[in-house]
Amino acid sequence: MPRVVMRVNGKEVSGEVEPRTLLVEFLREHLGLTGTHVGCDTSQCGCCVVHLDGRSVKSCTVLAVQCEGAEVLTIEGLARNGELHPIQRAFHECHGLQCGFCTPGMIMSALELLQRHPAPTEPQVRAWLEGNLCRCTGYHNIVRAILQAAEEMRQAPRPAA
Amino acid sequence: MKFGIGQPVGRLEDRRFVTGRGRFLDDLRIDGALHLAVVRSPVAHARIRSVDVTAAEAVEGVVAVVTAERMDPEGRMHIPCLVPLKNRDGSRRADPPRPVLARDRVRHAGEAVAFVVAESRAAAEAAAEAVAVDWEELPAVVDPARADAAAVTLHEAAPRNVAFDWHFGDEAAVAEAFARAAHVTRLELVNNRVVPCAMEPRACLAHPEEGTGRLVVWVPSQGVWLHRQLLARLLGLPEARIRVRTPDVGGGFGMKIFVYPEYVMVAWAAHTLGRPVRWTAGRGESFLADTHGRGHVTVAELAFDADARMLAYRVRVRADMGAYLSNYAPFIPTLAALKVLTGVYRIPAVSYGVLGVFTNTQPVDAYRGAGRPESIYALERLVDVAARELGLPPEELRRRNMIAPEEMPYRTAAGETYDSGEFVRLMEACMTRADWAGAAARREEARRRGRLRGIGMAYYIEATMGDAEERARVRFLEDGTVEVAVGTQSTGQGHETAYAQILAERLGVPPERVRVVQGDTDVMEEGGGTGGSRSLTAEGTALLEAAARVIEKGRLAAAHHFEAAVDDVVFADGVFRVRGTDREIALLELARLVASWRERPAGLESGLDADAEITLSAYSYPNGCHIAEVEVDPETGTVDLVRYTVVDDFGVVLNPLLVAGQVHGGIAQGVGQALLEHAVFDPDWGQLLTGSFADYALPRADRLPFVDFSYIEIPCRHNPLGVKGCGEAGSIGAPPAVVNAVMDALAPLGIRHLDMPLTPARVRAAVAAAGG
Ligand code: FES
Ligand code: FES
Secondary structure (H helix, E strand, O other), X not given: OOEEEEEEOXXXXXXXXXXXXXXXXXXXXHOOOOOOOOOOOOOOOOOOEEEEOOEEEEOOOOEHHHHOOOEEEOHHHOOEOOEOOHHHHHHHHOOOOOOOOOHHXXXXXXXXXXXXXXXXXXXXXXXXXXXXXXXXXXXXXXXXXXXXXXXXXXXXXXXXX | OOOOOOOOOOOOOHHHHHOOOOOEHHHOOOOOOEEEEEEEOOOOOEEEEEEEOHHXXXXXXXXXXXXXXXXXXXXXXXXXXXXXXXXXXXXXXXXXXXXOOOOOEEOOOOOEEEEEEEOOHHHHHHHHHHOEEEEEEOOOOOOOOOHHHOOOOOOOOOHHHEEEEEEEEOHHHHHHHHHOOOEEEEEEEEEXXXXXXXXXXXXXXXXXXXXXXXXXXXXXXXXXXXXXXHHXXXXXXXXXXXXXXXXXXXXXXXXXXXXXXXXXXXXXXXHHHOOOEEEEOOHHHHHHHOOEEOOEEEEEEEEEOOOOOEEEEEEEEEEEEEOOOOOOHHHHHHHHHHOOOOOOEOOOEEEEEEEEEEOOOOOEOOOOOOOHHHHHHHHHHHHHHHHHHHOOOHHHHXXXXXXXXXXXXXXXXXXXXXXXXXXXXXXXXXXXXXXXXXXXXXXXHXXXXXXXXXXXXXXXXXXXXXXXXXXXXXXXXXOOOEEEEEOOOOOOOOHHHHHHHHHHHHHOOOHHHEEEEOOEOOOOOOOOXXXXXXXXXXXXXXXXXXXXXXXXXXXXXXXXXXXXXHHHEEEEOOEEEEOOOOOEEEHHHHHHHHHHOOOOOOOOOOOOOEEEEEEOOOOEOOEEEEEEEEEEOOOOOOEEEEEEEEEEEOEOOOOHHHHHHHHHHHHHHHHHHHHOOOOOEOOOOOOEOOXXXXXOOOOOHHHOOOOEEEEOOOOOOOOOOOEOOOOOHXXXXXXXXXXXXXXXXXXXXXXXXXXXXXXXXXHHHHHHHOOO
């Protein structure tokens, strides 16, 4: 079995994986990082979104072996020293989550949006979330949370992750 | 921030979810767990000639390949339907068996025929594919409208594929009213079949419990007790030998109430092999094996007198039950739908008939709203069509027929007693917020842009129900935590926060001290579970009762401690005081003190801990007005929802933040049903054609606008908190509001009615047929 080495949430990790092992399986089964979820088998729901070298990806469509030497950020690595990232905080304050199953993917997706577009409009936020499904919230408070986080991050930028 | 009743308190449970530390079923880790994979029928209807497991057994890592013969040689493991229902002739509904594993016949694509248990998921899946089944395919019954005339029948025990033929009401009175009516409006409509699609797929994990040898079964449920009861029955074990637990649940919407064949397989395998066994559905499996919702074909007729007052209502429904009767399936289109059949209107006479039919499709059961969306959709569409026929504005026809506040309590012809409600007031409030009066100008402006704009309203009422009984148990733990065990189950609603709010307010303790525990048959011996928007009305009442008992015990204890008379002890803001003295003690301190007493006075044997068991005397009737505004592109048939306004009466609102969340989510599901979602089957072979998120269109963020939500609090008189359930309301009001808006947009073309979902193809075809 191939061996793969990558950095996940700032720590070097490695493991033996099958060539067909998906990144999401590697995270969940090998590393026990179960915050990244699996909601579908056709790459449609976005519950599995993580950052790979600074870009959001659906970890159900990336092979673990493709991530050799890469930098992976998952939802577990977003808060720093117990302090929530502004997007996490905004999801809480705006009630942007109910069951919480889509939430990690939503937050990781929003993170890239705000890195690229610090001041998105409502339609931009909605369009960006095209690859993330939520069955609980009707997106209303998710969109509000992302707009609020954008505002906050513009006022108090955080050093890059 | 204040934390009492009525405050928009942020959720206590959020932190674990936003940091990736929620614990859903598939996140549970247990060493040495075997994986289970299900062999499913690729066809909708077939005789099974043979099942050959030789190749599957040879796959490396396989522990067992199990067929019906192996699991259940005597053919006794059937998942029961729990609803007794009488046909109109007094006989009992059909009760064909629903086996855990199909034995000689399959009746829907995806039905389980066998399963494999293996050391890894990959091995289990590979072996499942290697099971060879020899099928003799049969014609499939697919269309519920023609199921009772089909050439084939699914079950011997259900001639003509009829599950039940049920009726409520006074047919003679209705016939008489129709005979003297000045106007009758008749509409045929389909309530499209949909798939609940909780984002967390179903899963199950079972293992023998260390020490006790009991079987522990983890399921993503809406209440563990039904699962314990039925698993015990099917496995032939005493209930005491099974512990059922539920961790965080990623959405339920009714669908996670039920006991499914896979849970029985996993539990049986763990019990038989004496090892942990797990299974998690892939999304494709969810589409094939979760219960679906709705699926009604309806004819509705409403009779009016010369003043446009409603005289009588006749409704005939064909309800698709799918291939088998799921746990509560027959209840949904009949008794559940009946509760709000007449909506918010004075309708003196009703006749409601439902023919439940079997088709070669997934079983259908409760989905958010469960029967009430179906009733309200038919009625609110009919009212709009009638208004057009009568030449009245839709709000005027509604106003004329709405039950007035002075008429409360009002007994409807469907047998419900509404306790409260100010329907005209809410409708007018909603019209104002939606700028109903300005709609004509907006329509004109859109017309100049080549778009057809329309506005539509719906007024829903809901009867929140479920088990009338509920329990709560408050325990004061040594570390100062107030633990509250409940009989409901949050699947995302935020019960941990809502219940903590109630207790924090009543007991005057800091909310972060309150810990809600749920989802464990060991913690609570019985409970009603979550469903029918009952959690706050039922559990909230139980919590009030438990809190009252804690306070009573506290007064006793304080009196003992201070050597005062009980009558002199008063409780306020978390502190017991002896009247007229400066002696006082805080509740948590008192609890600790009592726990340390070696000898406790009578009544305080269990310290300040208290159990409560309540029975609600009646339902609550949340209601409200939804107004949708849409723009249709006549060239493409695309419908854009551009504005959405809702004014609800949920009685006293405990936490506006949580309530708004419920409303937003419900509306999104309702809009999904109206515009996008449809479980489509191949008409001849019964294959589900929309079996993935690529084909089944869930609403995405860009298809929905912000919702303008507000509420007017008219307290419920049927429970001490004054609350009315809010969980399902959005999904009830949204479909008719959206469809009424689209029909308003299309009215200039002479289009009277289109069935949901109003997809671009459907709308474009109608526009083209109308010469547009
Ligand atoms: S799991 Fe659904 S997109 Fe990855
Ligand atoms: S919060 Fe439940 S799916 Fe988004």
